[in-house]
Amino acid sequence: MSFVDTLRQWDEGVTAFERQDLSEALKIFLSIEDPNSKIYFNMGCLQLLNQDLEAAEKAFDCSIGKDEHLAIAFFQRGITFYRKNRYEESLADFQKAFKALRGNQLIDYKALGLRYILYACEVLHNVALLEAQLGNWEKAQENLVKALNYKTDAKLSVIDRALQSILKQKLFKPVEFPTKLLFKPNKHYVAELEKKDYLGKAKVVSSVVPKDEFSGFAPLQPQVEDGPACPKEPEVFRALEGEPHTVLFEFVPETSDELAVVPGNIVFVLQKGADNWASVVFNERRGLVPYNYLERLEISLASKKNAETPAAPTREPPSRPERIQGRLISGPFSEEPTTDGLCVVKIHYTFNFAVSLPLGSPYDVLMAKISRKLNVPSAGITLRLTAETSAENVIDEKAEMEEVWRRASSGRLTLWCSVREVSDVHFVAIHPYESSNPEDLSFHEGDTITLLSRVNQDWLEGLCNGNIGIFPSSFVREVPVNGNLDTSD
Numbered sequence: 001m002s003f004v005d006t007l008r009q010w011d012e013g014v015t016a017f018e019r020q021d022l023s024e025a026l027k028i029f030l031s032i033e034d035p036n037s038k039i040y041f042n043m044g045c046l047q048l049l050n051q052d053l054e055a056a057e058k059a060f061d062c063s064i065g066k067d068e069h070l071a072i073a074f075f076q077r078g079i080t081f082y083r084k085n086r087y088e089e090s091l092a093d094f095q096k097a098f099k100a101l102r103g104n105q106l107i108d109y110k111a112l113g114l115r116y117i118l119y120a121c122e123v124l125h126n127v128a129l130l131e132a133q134l135g136n137w138e139k140a141q142e143n144l145v146k147a148l149n150y151k152t153d154a155k156l157s158v159i160d161r162a163l164q165s166i167l168k169q170k171l172f173k174p175v176e177f178p179t180k181l182l183f184k185p186n187k188h189y190v191a192e193l194e195k196k197d198y199l200g201k202a203k204v205v206s207s208v209v210p211k212d213e214f215s216g217f218a219p220l221q222p223q224v225e226d227g228p229a230c231p232k233e234p235e236v237f238r239a240l241e242g243e244p245h246t247v248l249f250e251f252v253p254e255t256s257d258e259l260a261v262v263p264g265n266i267v268f269v270l271q272k273g274a275d276n277w278a279s280v281v282f283n284e285r286r287g288l289v290p291y292n293y294l295e296r297l298e299i300s301l302a303s304k305k306n307a308e309t310p311a312a313p314t315r316e317p318p319s320r321p322e323r324i325q326g327r328l329i330s331g332p333f334s335e336e337p338t339t340d341g342l343c344v345v346k347i348h349y350t351f352n353f354a355v356s357l358p359l360g361s362p363y364d365v366l367m368a369k370i371s372r373k374l375n376v377p378s379a380g381i382t383l384r385l386t387a388e389t390s391a392e393n394v395i396d397e398k399a400e401m402e403e404v405w406r407r408a409s410s411g412r413l414t415l416w417c418s419v420r421e422v423s424d425v426h427f428v429a430i431h432p433y434e435s436s437n438p439e440d441l442s443f444h445e446g447d448t449i450t451l452l453s454r455v456n457q458d459w460l461e462g463l464c465n466g467n468i469g470i471f472p473s474s475f476v477r478e479v480p481v482n483g484n485l486d487t488s489d
Contacts, residue, residue, distance in 0.1 A: 007189055013032075030043065035062070037070055041060070041063040044056045044057075044073075053084050060073055074093045074100060098127065104466070105119070105120055106119045113183045115181060121151040124146055125144070125147055128147070132169075141166050144162055242281055245295060248295055257287055259289055269294065278291040278294065293318065342359065346415070349416075355373055363395070363399060376419050377425045381417055383395040384415065385415065385416075426449065426478070427476035428447070429449065441462060448479075458473060
């Protein structure tokens with residue numbers, strides 16, 4: 001199913017829900033072939049309204065599977081477990097929802113199409129209720145006291161009433177998600193679903209040809225002999241980064257580092273990976289697209305003269321290739337990634353994994369690879385030469401990397417690492433940034449931004465003033481752990 005079809009059915013399902021036709025709305029959502037995390041969330045909410053708790057649990061499982069950072073999905077699955085009297089699983093989900101807030105007071109989902117604000121104090125309120133339900137009254141009280149640090153004036157009375165109930169060892173009602181809200185598709189995309197004819201049909205007003213009914217855009221050519229010669233073709237086109245390819249099939253991204261394209265788009269491929277994914281540039285944005293969705297394009301003036309508009313592909317698009325986990329593609333175009341000079345570094349952690357990088361790479365490059373693999377800030381990773389935890393085995397920014405790489409044998413090196421808890425990574429805005437796309441994050445100079453993930457070397461995902469989005473890394477500066485927010489140059 002194409003992105004346009006998915007968008008249209010998503011909008012139809014929300015419209016049916018708003019006119020209170022719940023069965024029709026659920027039927028439309030269920031007919032979508034490859035729903036995203038927000039559509040699965042909508043299904044779960046409708047199943048909850050229908051008291052079908054098993055189906056609701058499965059829908060929220062799928063929503064979390066599509067987006068493991070969607071705190072509101074953990075919150076709703078926690079409510080589902082609570083109604084099924086599965087209190088330990090409900091407690092775990094509310095704790096995951098609080099963790100997904102990353103220390104922030106709230107998350108406003110308005111930018112993502114849901115008019116709802118998830119407050120940290122309300123999540124802790126439900127955590128306390130589940131602790132009390134399991135007989136852990138002291139932990140319940142601790143969570144409510146902790147909720148006071150995240151409270152807002154509007155939510156103060158809810159926490160106070162819960163505290164009074166806990167002191168009397170009485171249970172209270174959970175905070176629940178409103179029953180009249182669903183994720184809506186982007187209104188700008190919905191507005192573009194129907195094609196518009198802005199020009200209309202041309203009408204002949206005056207012509208030197210009798211009964212001329214031509215309604216195209218090409219003017220009449222002068223009927224003279226020995227007319228001026230056509231201008232010569234330029235010998236060299238302006239050099240473009242990457243190799244031009246045309247898009248054959250519509251591709252709908254599932255992760256933040258992938259790029260949405262439709263048939264007919266011209267993209268420039270920077271690199272093709274062994275997993276059949278290509279790093280491309282389109283409209284000054286960089287991202288990943290399946291290479292089997294693309295076709296090599298030869299650009300020349302001669303080909304442009306004889307080129308016809310390519311017909312839309314009639315065959316089904318190929319299946320989505322598997323991604324190599326933890327791998328982002330960047331750099332100059334090549335048909336296959338080179339293996340010359342690469343070293344495979346095996347890392348012993350709570351589980352074993354491997355990263356590959358050029359032999360002799362600096363410390364920062366090695367740590368960036370491991371950080372992306374573990375999804376942990378570099379500041380929280382300690383790298384060692386052996387399993388012993390002695391100080392002389394630690395590899396840090398002061399270490400002689402030449403000595404480290406000398407340990408490699410036949411292009412392989414084994415290291416050990418451990419991870420410690422660190423404060424959230426924060427950035428301070430050194431320039432203001434106005435969002436040009438719905439998924440972008442706007443901020444002012446001096447604003448503090450909490451890092452959520454690193455999309456690629458140029459773009460980051462973060463949270464600022466309760467809003468989540470992506471932003472260019474060149475507009476911010478990282479604040480050292482326990483550092484001061486100094487915005488001066």
